[in-house]
Structure formats: structure tokens, C-alpha cells
Amino acid sequence: xxxxxxxxxxxxxxxxxxxxxxxxxxxxxxxxxxxxxxxxxxxxxxxxxxxxxxxxxxxxxxxxxxxxxxxxxxxxxxxxxxxxxxxxxxxxxxxxxxxxxxxxxxxxxxxxxxxxxxxxxxxxxxxxxxxxxxxxxxxxxxxxxxxxxxxxxxxxxxxxxxxxxxxxxxxxxxxxxxxxxxxxxxxxxxxxxxxxxxxxxxxxxxxxxxxxxxxxxxxxxxxxxxxxxxxxxxxxxxxxxxxxxx
Numbered sequence: 001x002x003x004x005x006x007x008x009x010x011x012x013x014x015x016x017x018x019x020x021x022x023x024x025x026x027x028x029x030x031x032x033x034x035x036x037x038x039x040x041x042x043x044x045x046x047x048x049x050x051x052x053x054x055x056x057x058x059x060x061x062x063x064x065x066x067x068x069x070x071x072x073x074x075x076x077x078x079x080x081x082x083x084x085x086x087x088x089x090x091x092x093x094x095x096x097x098x099x100x101x102x103x104x105x106x107x108x109x110x111x112x113x114x115x116x117x118x119x120x121x122x123x124x125x126x127x128x129x130x131x132x133x134x135x136x137x138x139x140x141x142x143x144x145x146x147x148x149x150x151x152x153x154x155x156x157x158x159x160x161x162x163x164x165x166x167x168x169x170x171x172x173x174x175x176x177x178x179x180x181x182x183x184x185x186x187x188x189x190x191x192x193x194x195x196x197x198x199x200x201x202x203x204x205x206x207x208x209x210x211x212x213x214x215x216x217x218x219x220x221x222x223x224x225x226x227x228x229x230x231x232x233x234x235x236x237x238x239x240x241x242x243x244x245x246x
Contacts, residue, residue, distance in 0.1 A: 005009040012184035050162065051119075057160035061130055062141045065123045066149065067156075070172040074180075074193045076170040078101065078149050086131070089124060100194060114192045122190065
């Protein structure tokens with residue numbers, strides 16, 4: 001991490017290149033039904049196994065960064081990935097500024113700040129070490145308008161021997177927001193994900209099997225408590241007074 005800090009704090013001169021606008025597949029409003037979602041549960045329960053399998057199947061270091069930025073950073077793909085610059089990565093304060101090209105012309109809505117999540121650290125540090133001096137963008141490949149990241153992710157999932165899930169990139173974002181919702185207040189995780197609470201409830205937040213299991217545990221606990229309070233308290237047994245024999 002010291003390398004990132006040293007490089008980011010030093011003056012860097014880069015050549016800015018005007019790039020054509022890319023289709024933002026991650027901005028589509030894919031509705032996630034309010035029921036236990038098998039794909040979402042698979043992503044949540046097998047986080048390490050799935051991430052390792054996908055990472056090992058990635059063709060290069062750039063893809064090994066694209067996937068966790070979607071799954072754990074909650075970035076919209078491809079627009080927010082391709083807008084991410086090394087100058088946006090604040091290693092000292094553990095924060096990352098994410099720019100959203102679709103709304104950057106609106107005051108106060110062009111970017112958001114997310115935590116430097118632990119799941120991103122290894123891949124970002126490796127990508128930074130591999131980057132040439134003066135590199136501006138974090139993702140330097142797949143910037144052509146003909147690059148279909150969805151199709152490539154399908155190939156990677158197939159190569160990993162996994163069954164593809166529905167709404168490939170959208171469900172990665174919604175799964176992450178559901179995880180964050182379990183730990184942080186809604187207004188916090190919405191600020192990190194770059195959406196409103198109403199949009200999150202309608203399109204992103206999932207009802208998972210964990211919620212049903214939690215309700216089941218609560219129900220069992222309530223039944224146990226009722227049984228315990230329903231029993232009459234048993235006090236000390238009364239003893240007959242002893243009669244003295246005289």
C-alpha cells in the first residue's frame with residue numbers, strides 16, 4: 001500500500017484521450033424479485049469459493065480486478081470501471097471516489113465515495129504495482145466500444161466450471177448492497193452504492209434464504225420462551241410441622 005501512496009502523491013503528467021461513450025449495461029433497472037433468489041444466495045454463501053474460481057479463470061490481471069470491483073465495490077459495469085483513475089484511490093484514508101459518467105454533469109451527483117473494501121485491496125495493489133508510471137486509468141484494457149464485458153464474463157464463468165447467474169453484473173451489485181444493508185443503515189449503503197433508498201428497495205435489495213433462517217431461529221426462540229413462562233413456578237415443598245412427643 002505504501003507504493004500506492006508514494007505514487008499517488010507524486011506529480012504525474014498524463015496524456016488525456018477523449019474516449020467515445022460506452023453503453024452502460026450496469027445502469028439498467030433489472031428488477032430482483034422479493035423472494036429467496038438461488039443465484040443471490042449462491043453468491044452470498046460461497047463468496048470465497050466463487051471468487052477464487054472466477055479469479056483463477058480470468059484471462060488477465062485486468063479481469064481479476066473488474067470482477068471484484070463489481071462484486072465487492074458495487075461499481076456499475078462498464079461505465080464506472082472505465083472511469084476509475086488511480087488518483088481516485090485514496091489509500092491513506094481507505095476511500096475510493098467513483099465517478100458516474102451518466103450523471104457527472106449534474107451538480108453533486110457525478111461521483112460518490114466508497115470505502116476501500118478489504119476484498120479489493122489485494123487486486124488493486126497488484127494492479128498498481130503492474131501499472132506503468134504515469135498510467136491514469138485503473139482499467140486500461142477493454143476500453144473499445146466493441147468490448148462486450150458481459151459476453152466475456154459468461155466465458156469466464158463457464159471456464160471456471162460454474163453455472164452462470166441471471167443479470168450478470170446487476171446481481172453482483174444488488175448482492176453487495178444486500179450485504180451492506182445487513183450491517184449499515186440504509187442511507188449509508190445507498191450513499192456508497194450511488195442510489196436512493198426507494199431504488200434500492202425496488203431493484204437491488206434481495207430476500208435471501210438467510211432471512212428465512214433468521215426468522216425461523218426467532219420463531220423457535222419465541223416458542224421456547226412461551227413454554228418456559230407457561231409452566232407454573234414450582235416453589236419449595238411445604239413440610240408438615242413436627243409434633244413433639246412428650
